[in-house]
Amino acid sequence: xxxxxxxPAASDGPNEALSDFALDGASKSxxxxxxxxxxxxxxxxxxxxxxxxxxIVLVTIFGLSSDTFLTALNFANFLEQAAAVIxxxxxxxxVLLLGEIDLAxxxxxxxxxxxxxxxxxxxxxxxxxxxxxxxxxxxxGLWTGALVAKLGIPSFVVTLANFLVFQGILLILxxxxxxxxxxxxIVKGIVGSSISPGLSWVIGILGIVGFGALQFRQAERTGVPxxxxxxxxxxxxVLILVVVSVLNRNRAFxxxxxxxxxxxxVIPLVLVIxxxxxxxxxxxxxxxxxxxxxxxxxxxxxxxxxxxxxxxxAFMFCGLLAGxxxxxxxxxxxxxxxxxxxxxxxxxxVGAAVIGGTSLFGGQGRMVNAILGGLVLALIPNGLTLVxxxxxxxxxxxxxxxxxxxxxxxxxxxxxxxxxxxxxxxxS
Amino acid sequence: xxxxxxxxxxxxxxKSFGPVHVLHxxxxxxxxxxxxxxxxxxxxxxxxxxxxITGIYPPDTGxxxxxxxxxxISGPKDVxxxxxxxxxQDLALCENLDIVQNxxxxxxxxxxxxxxxxxxxxxxxxxxxxxxxxxxxxxxxKVSSLSGGQxxxxxxxxxxxxxxxxxxxxxxxxxxxxxxxxxVLDLVRRLAxxxxxxxxxxxxxxxxxxxxDRVCAMYLGRVAADVPIxxxxxxxxxxxxxTSGHSGDVGLATSSDSTEAI
Numbered sequence: 118x119x120x121x122x123x124x125p126a127a128s129d130g131p132n133e134a135l136s137d138f139a140l141d142g143a144s145k146s147x148x149x150x151x152x153x154x155x156x157x158x159x160x161x162x163x164x165x166x167x168x169x170x171x172x173i174v175l176v177t178i179f180g181l182s183s184d185t186f187l188t189a190l191n192f193a194n195f196l197e198q199a200a201a202v203i204x205x206x207x208x209x210x211x212v213l214l215l216g217e218i219d220l221a222x223x224x225x226x227x228x229x230x231x232x233x234x235x236x237x238x239x240x241x242x243x244x245x246x247x248x249x250x251x252x253x254x255x256x257x258g259l260w261t262g263a264l265v266a267k268l269g270i271p272s273f274v275v276t277l278a279n280f281l282v283f284q285g286i287l288l289i290l291x292x293x294x295x296x297x298x299x300x301x302x303i304v305k306g307i308v309g310s311s312i313s314p315g316l317s318w319v320i321g322i323l324g325i326v327g328f329g330a331l332q333f334r335q336a337e338r339t340g341v342p343x344x345x346x347x348x349x350x351x352x353x354x355v356l357i358l359v360v361v362s363v364l365n366r367n368r369a370f371x372x373x374x375x376x377x378x379x380x381x382x383v384i385p386l387v388l389v390i391x392x393x394x395x396x397x398x399x400x401x402x403x404x405x406x407x408x409x410x411x412x413x414x415x416x417x418x419x420x421x422x423x424x425x426x427x428x429x430x431a432f433m434f435c436g437l438l439a440g441x442x443x444x445x446x447x448x449x450x451x452x453x454x455x456x457x458x459x460x461x462x463x464x465x466x467v468g469a470a471v472i473g474g475t476s477l478f479g480g481q482g483r484m485v486n487a488i489l490g491g492l493v494l495a496l497i498p499n500g501l502t503l504v505x506x507x508x509x510x511x512x513x514x515x516x517x518x519x520x521x522x523x524x525x526x527x528x529x530x531x532x533x534x535x536x537x538x539x540x541x542x543x544x545s
Numbered sequence: 546x547x548x549x550x551x552x553x554x555x556x557x558x559x560k561s562f563g564p565v566h567v568l569h570x571x572x573x574x575x576x577x578x579x580x581x582x583x584x585x586x587x588x589x590x591x592x593x594x595x596x597x598i599t600g601i602y603p604p605d606t607g608x609x610x611x612x613x614x615x616x617x618i619s620g621p622k623d624v625x626x627x628x629x630x631x632x633x634q635d636l637a638l639c640e641n642l643d644i645v646q647n648x649x650x651x652x653x654x655x656x657x658x659x660x661x662x663x664x665x666x667x668x669x670x671x672x673x674x675x676x677x678x679x680x681x682x683x684x685x686x687k688v689s690s691l692s693g694g695q696x697x698x699x700x701x702x703x704x705x706x707x708x709x710x711x712x713x714x715x716x717x718x719x720x721x722x723x724x725x726x727x728x729v730l731d732l733v734r735r736l737a738x739x740x741x742x743x744x745x746x747x748x749x750x751x752x753x754x755x756x757x758d759r760v761c762a763m764y765l766g767r768v769a770a771d772v773p774i775x776x777x778x779x780x781x782x783x784x785x786x787x788t789s790g791h792s793g794d795v796g797l798a799t800s801s802d803s804t805e806a807i
Binding site: 338339400401402405406408409411412413415416417419420421422480481 | 651660663
C-alpha cells in the first residue's frame with residue numbers, strides 16, 4: 118500500500134514498542150505469562166488477588182488462635198454459612214456490572230423465601246412452590262428495573278425505597294413476631310444434608326477435570342503456556358482433594374447417634390450456579406452487551422444495543438438469584454421469619470462482590486468473585502466466634518460479639534472499596 | 546486519484562433553527578478514494594451539515610445522492626445502511642472491553658448461538674492489518690490500556706469493519722500528540738487509498754494540508770470554497786477562507802451579504 122505522504126520513520130511511544138500483534142497467537146513462555154500477570158497487577162487490575170490473600174491470612178490467623186477452627190465440623194458449617202451470601206452476592210454482581218446497586222436484594226431473598234415456605238405450607242408440590250417463589254422474585258426485580266431503566270430514577274434511591282417496601286411485604290407475609298416453618302425435606306436438605314462420601318469424590322474429580330479443561334481451552338486461545346495450565350490445575354486439584362477429604366470425615370459430635378460425612382448439597386449447587394452465570398456473561402451475546410452497557414452506556418447505545426432492555430433484565434436476574442439465595446437462607450434455619458434476608462445480609466452480599474474484585478463503578482467483575490468475597494466475609498464472623506474472649510493488654514474483649522464482627526466485616530468492605538477506587542484511579 | 550463522480554452528494558441544503566438560518570444552500574460532495582476536509586470556524590455550520598447528512602437533523606430543504614441515485618434520509622439507520630459511518634470525537638469505545646469486543650460490539654458473530662471468538666479475533670486482526678495498523682501488541686488488549694492514538698485507530702477500524710464506503714471523522718487528531726497524530730493521519734490516507742470516501746473535520750490546517758485531496762471551507766453557513774488542494778497549499782490560504790470567506794479569487798464574492806446569518 119503506497120501513501121502519498123513523505124513518511125519518516127514513525128517514532129512510537131515506549132508502550133508501543135511491541136507491535137504487529139506480537140503477543141497474539143505466539144505461545145508464551147511460563148516466565149512471560151507470569152510477567153503478564155505481574156504487569157496487570159501493577160496497572161491496578163488486581164482482580165480477585167486481594168480476596169485470595171485475605172482467605173489465606175484469615176485461615177492462618179484463626180487456625181493458629183483457635184483449636185476448633187480447623188475441624189471438619191467447622192469447615193462444613195462455615196461453607197453452609199457462606200452459601201446464601203455468595204448467591205445473593207452473585208445477584209448483586211449483575212447490577213454492579215452495570216454500575217447500579219440493589220439495596221433491596223436481601224429482602225427480595227426474604228420475600229421469595231416466605232413465598233416458598235407459604236406455598237409448601239399450603240401443600241403445593243415442591244416444583245410449583247419453587248416456580249412461584251422464582252416468579253415473585255423476578256417480578257420484584259423487574260419492578261425495580263422498570264423504575265431505574267424506564268423512569269431513570271437512580272437505582273440507589275429506588276432500591277432504598279424498595280428495601281422498606283419489600284421488608285413490609287415480608288412482614289405481612291410472615292406476620293410480625295411469627296415465623297413460617299419449613300417441613301419439606303428437600304428444602305431443609307439444601308443446606309442441612311450432605312451427599313454421600315463416594316459421590317462427593319466423584320464430584321470433586323469432575324471438578325478437577327472440568328477446571329483443567331476450562332484452563333486448557335482458555336490457554337489455547339490466549340497463548341498461555343501449558344506449564345501454566347498444569348501448575349494452576351495441579352493447585353486446584355490439591356485444593357479440591359483436601360476439601361473433599363476433610364468433608365468426608367465424620368464431623369458428628371462425639372456422642373451423636375449417626376455419623377455425618379460428605380459434601381453439603383449446597384456446594385455443588387453454588388458451583389453449578391456460578392458456572393451457568395459465568396457462561397452467560399462470557400460466552401453469550403447478552404453477557405457481552407451487559408458488560409458493554411456497564412462500561413460505556415453511550416457506546417453501547419450507538420452500537421445498537423437496547424440499553425433499557427439490558428438494564429431491565431439485569432435487575433430481573435438479580436431478583437431471581439436473590440430469590441434462590443433466599444431459599445438457601447430459609448433452608449439453613451428451616452424457617453422464614455421477618456428478619457430473613459434482613460440484618461446484615463445485603464451489606465455482606467455487596468461486600469462479598471466488591472471484596473472479590475467486582476467494581477462498584479460498573480463494567481468490571483466476574484461471578485467467581487462473589488464466591489471468593491463471600492468466603493472472606495463468612496470467615497470473619499466464623500473465626501471471631503471461635504476465637505472468643507481474649508484479653509489484649511488486660512482488657513477483656515469478646516471477639517465473638519456482634520459488635521466486633523460488624524466492625525471487622527465493615528472494615529473489610531471499606532478496604533475492598535478503597536482498593537477498587539485506587540485501582541480505578543490507576544487505570545484511568 | 547480523484548474520481549469523477551461523487552459517492553455522496555448533498556445539494557442545496559438549508560437548515561434553520563428557529564430564526565437562525567444556519568445552512569444556506571450548501572452543496573457538499575464526497576468522492577471515492579479521496580480525503581475531503583471540511584473546515585470552518587466555530588459556528589460556520591460544519592457540525593450541522595454533518596448532522597444533516599447523517600440523518601440526525603432533518604434539513605429544511607436539500608437533496609441527497611448516494612452513488613448518483615437520489616436517496617431519502619430519514620434517520621441515522623438509513624445512513625448506516627448506505628455504508629456511511631461516523632467516528633465522533635468521543636470515540637464511543639467501552640474501555641472495559643478489549644479491541645475485538647469493541648470492534649464487534651452490537652454485531653457479534655455467533656456460532657451455535659454462542660460468541661464465535663476465534664472468528665471475530667481473526668477478522669479484527671485482518672482489518673487492523675489491512676489498515677496497516679501495526680502498533681497494537683494484541684487484539685485482546687483492553688481499550689483502557691491503549692494510548693489516545695491507538696483508541697482513535699480502533700474507533701476508525703470499527704467504522705470500516707462493515708465494508709463501509711464513506712467515513713466521516715470528527716476532529717480525529719484533536720487530543721493527540723505529534724507521533725500519534727501522524728499515525729492517525731497515515732491511517733486516514735490509507736482509508737482513501739483503499740477507495741473509501743473520507744471526510745475529515747479539522748481545525749488543524751497542517752493536518753488538512755497533509756492528507757486532503759479536496760477542501761470544503763464553510764463560512765457563516767455557506768460554502769466559501771470547494772476546491773482541490775495539494776501538499777504545497779499555503780496555510781494562510783485556508784486560514785483566510787475560514788476567517789473571511791475568500792482568499793484571492795477563490796471564495797465568496799463579498800462577505801457583507803452573509804452577515805444575516807449571525
